[in-house]
Amino acid sequence: MxxxxxxxxxxxxxxxxxxxxxxxxxxxxxxxxxxxxxxxxxxxxxxxxxxxxxxxxxxxxxxxxxxxxxxxxxxxxxxxxxxDSRRADPAGKLTITAPVTFGRLHIAPLLNQWLKQNPSMSAELILLDRVVDVIEEGFDLALRIGHLADSSLVARQVGSTPYVLCASPELIEQRGRPSHPEQLSDWPTVGFTPAGEVWQFQVKGELWEQRIRPVVSANQIDTELAAAREGLGICRVLAYQAQEDFERGTLVPVLTEYNAPALPVQLVFPHSRLLSPRVRQFLDAVVGPLQERLSGMAGNKYQ
Incomplete structure (x- = not known):
């Protein structure tokens, strides 16, 4: 046989x-x-x-x-x-998917630079805030944030990102800063609908779950952040999602000492799919820069 x-x-x-x-x-x-x-x-x-x-x-x-x-x-x-040295130069089309904000901030610039260096290549970048079935939907590569449950995928970790709590400077000026997650029961909050109304923290090495009562909930991160900027309440997002606000000063982090463990950021591709030269060379080109971007991200100071 x-x-x-x-x-x-x-x-x-x-x-x-x-x-x-x-x-x-x-x-x-x-x-x-x-x-x-x-x-x-x-x-x-x-x-x-x-x-x-x-x-x-x-x-x-x-x-x-x-x-x-x-x-x-x-x-x-x-x-x-x-x-096979004859296949050393990548050619063809690369299809990638990533979360919307992460893809815009980090994948798109690196992909554009790689395409300049590889003129025989073209690419399609699909940004979606949902878990994509890489095999069924025909992607060569996906950026995943979180722990990987699908054993049919190979993961190459490029870093991690924590959740952070954000508030507008005006809200902090009005109310001061919360000093413990349990105080959030008395604070106005902005919820993210898919995540529910329980936020997780780490208190003295133990998991702490805190129920919130959102003033407003949204199913889009940009809408959630906009409400927080208006001072409607504290919101909870991944660090890279708030990075631009932190840099502009439109939002500030709070309760950073209680952040739950950071989530892994991974590039994944199917076990069953041929790892073509274009995928392999793109991985080799972007893993290092992505690691630098994630390690240098201001939000990682709050892990």
Missing amino acids: DKLKAMSTFVAIVDQGSLSAAADKLDRSPAAVVRTLASLEQHLGVRLLNRSTRRIALTDEGREYLDHCRRILADIQTAEFRL
Whole structure:
């Protein structure tokens, strides 16, 4: 049995969602795909997929084996590309997604600079404040903020960013500064609708959850920050989102000693996708500058 071929077939079945779709993708007959899967399961001594006429589902053993297959196949593909000097110069189109504010402030400038240095390349940068399915939506690369739960993705961490609490100088002048998270129950606040009405802090090394009563809540960060600038209340955002306000002095940080642990900032790409020269070279070009930007960000002083 050709183990690499069997692994590729198994991954294709899972990614395509059916035996017939995998057969089309691999340009093989459905019967050949079935035989390969059966031989692989017999060799391993476990069932990898539960199959019916309508759907397939991974078994626990299949899910574990799938992770190993993705990593092995990705490593092989990467090694082949690195050894092929004819593919050293990137060409084609790079598709990237990132959160709106982070993408505007940090990804777009670095991407523009990289495109100047690689005239054979083009790019599409999609800025969205939602978690994108990188595989389903066909992106080469995504910028993720937070802990990565999807095991089908490879992550390359470039830094971290904490949550910070912000208030307008006018509000601080009127009320002074809060000295403990529990005081927020008596303070006007500006909420971010997707995050709910409980803010997390770290008090003496322990998690502290504080319920707030927002004067206004918004589902867009820019709207939340605008309300805070008007003095309507304290808001809670990621440090990079408030960076421009901190620099202009339109908002100031508060309760910095109680910030919860910072969230990782990562560039991610699929295990199952070929790490092309354009993706690899873009990663090599931007990881260092992103690390410098995040480490030098004023908000990181408040971790």
